[in-house]
Amino acid sequence: MVKAVWIKHASQLVTLAHETVGPRIKEAMSELAIIEDGSVWLENGIIQAIGTTKELEMRYSVQAENADIIDATGHLVTPGLVDPHTHIAYGGSREREFEMRLEGATYMEIMNAGGGIHATTRMTREATEDELVQQTTKRLDSFLTHGVTTVEGKSGYGLDLETELKQLRVMKRLQEEHPIDIIPTFMGAHAVPTEYKGREDEYVDLIINEMLPVVAKEKLAKFNDVFCEVGVFTPEQSKRILDAGKSLGLTPKIHADEIEPYQGAELAAEVGAISAEHLLKASDEGIQAMAKQSVIACLLPATALYLRETAAKGRTMIDAGVPVAISTDCNPGSSPTTSMPLVMNLACISMRLTPAESLCAATYNAACAIQMEDKVGSLEVGKQADVVLWNVKNYQELQYLFGVNHIKTVWKNGVKVVG
Numbered sequence: 001m002v003k004a005v006w007i008k009h010a011s012q013l014v015t016l017a018h019e020t021v022g023p024r025i026k027e028a029m030s031e032l033a034i035i036e037d038g039s040v041w042l043e044n045g046i047i048q049a050i051g052t053t054k055e056l057e058m059r060y061s062v063q064a065e066n067a068d069i070i071d072a073t074g075h076l077v078t079p080g081l082v083d084p085h086t087h088i089a090y091g092g093s094r095e096r097e098f099e100m101r102l103e104g105a106t107y108m109e110i111m112n113a114g115g116g117i118h119a120t121t122r123m124t125r126e127a128t129e130d131e132l133v134q135q136t137t138k139r140l141d142s143f144l145t146h147g148v149t150t151v152e153g154k155s156g157y158g159l160d161l162e163t164e165l166k167q168l169r170v171m172k173r174l175q176e177e178h179p180i181d182i183i184p185t186f187m188g189a190h191a192v193p194t195e196y197k198g199r200e201d202e203y204v205d206l207i208i209n210e211m212l213p214v215v216a217k218e219k220l221a222k223f224n225d226v227f228c229e230v231g232v233f234t235p236e237q238s239k240r241i242l243d244a245g246k247s248l249g250l251t252p253k254i255h256a257d258e259i260e261p262y263q264g265a266e267l268a269a270e271v272g273a274i275s276a277e278h279l280l281k282a283s284d285e286g287i288q289a290m291a292k293q294s295v296i297a298c299l300l301p302a303t304a305l306y307l308r309e310t311a312a313k314g315r316t317m318i319d320a321g322v323p324v325a326i327s328t329d330c331n332p333g334s335s336p337t338t339s340m341p342l343v344m345n346l347a348c349i350s351m352r353l354t355p356a357e358s359l360c361a362a363t364y365n366a367a368c369a370i371q372m373e374d375k376v377g378s379l380e381v382g383k384q385a386d387v388v389l390w391n392v393k394n395y396q397e398l399q400y401l402f403g404v405n406h407i408k409t410v411w412k413n414g415v416k417v418v419g
């Protein structure tokens with residue numbers, strides 16, 4: 001039997017508890033609901049109680065004998081981080097492309113020459129399910145060591161029915177075998193596979209008529225994502241794919257306006273996407289439309305940095321009333337990182353989020369972007385006991401001492417998994 005865990009005396013216990021439901025906007029992103037000298041009791045995988053240490057002492061002193069007691073004096077405690085946008089289940093790696101880009105090649109040039117997403121597609125098609133499980137496990141382990149306890153994961157390196165299903169099954173298996181929660185997204189529309197070059201609409205038909213129905217029938221994904229980008233999928237093709245998914249119960253997400261402005265943010269609002277991702281080149285009208293429809297902007301500052309592009313206008317979006325989440329975009333090309341703490345730092349440095357907004361974007365709003373906010377993303381009684389103890393004293397210090405992994409201990413469903 002797993003012992004109860006009693007964390008006491010946290011210098012800052014950031015709960016992010018709030019009376020409202022749904023993603024937070026504007027000032028609400030800064031309301032972290034902090035308890036000083038905070039205490040939380042974890043048992044049976046769930047948060048059983050939360051308050052000041054004094055309050056919990058009155059209630060739990062008798063049971064304390066059977067609990068693991070953690071003295072968090074001088075330490076920050078937060079919810080487990082949530083990464084709402086990753087491409088984790090892939091084969092191989094692409095370090096040579098990193099060099100090529102530094103020598104001057106662009107991301108799209110490499111992709112159009114058969115590298116990029118196409119290169120990973122070849123390696124993912126060649127890998128067995130077991131090999132993919134093994135490679136993905138390493139990435140998930142690394143996420144845990146960075147305080148991430150829930151991730152979204154996309155397919156999209158198969159680009160044929162068999163391999164797309166293989167990627168989704170790998171994630172399903174890991175959802176059972178690995179402590180991290182994995183929320184799966186189908187992304188057959190990540191690129192047009194090279195064998196369909198010049199027949200793009202036929203590939204769109206294949207996604208709609210053959211891939212989506214199987215994915216939905218086997219319940220292998222919760223979301224349906226499209227790379228809506230010049231030279232990849234047009235807004236019209238993207239809309240067809242997202243509408244088809246919607247009619248099968250898959251909620252839309254969009255990789256929008258990453259490399260060039262392409263009305264992606266507008267499309268996200270039009271189709272009722274839960275989130276639009278990247279948005280480096282989103283138009284002002286698109287930002288307004290997202291605010292109006294409450295589409296979550298899932299911003300990926302590590303990707304912008306890695307591609308040496310200017311980051312998305314996170315500050316402007318928050319001020320305009322768009323709910324903002326942040327993510328690693330962990331993938332083998334444009335952002336091979338698992339460090340959500342680094343992404344939080346970059347959200348402050350390159351998008352001018354405040355440390356409080358950045359933490360909300362990496363926890364509660366991130367959970368909303370994958371419709372998991374009833375279970376994770378804040379520390380509240382009844383939610384999953386996903387908790388991080390940090391080697392810093394407050395959330396400001398977490399964002400200020402940048403590029404360093406400050407993790408001390410991580411609990412997933414009440415079980416210690418790191419530290």
Ligand code: NIG
Pocket residue numbers: 087116117120227255258303329331332333334335
């Ligand atoms: O989100 N932009 C498209 N897809 C990924 C990159 C995938 C890759 O390069 O393998 C992204 O950045």
Ligand code: FE
Pocket residue numbers: 085086087255277329331
């Ligand atoms: Fe992505």
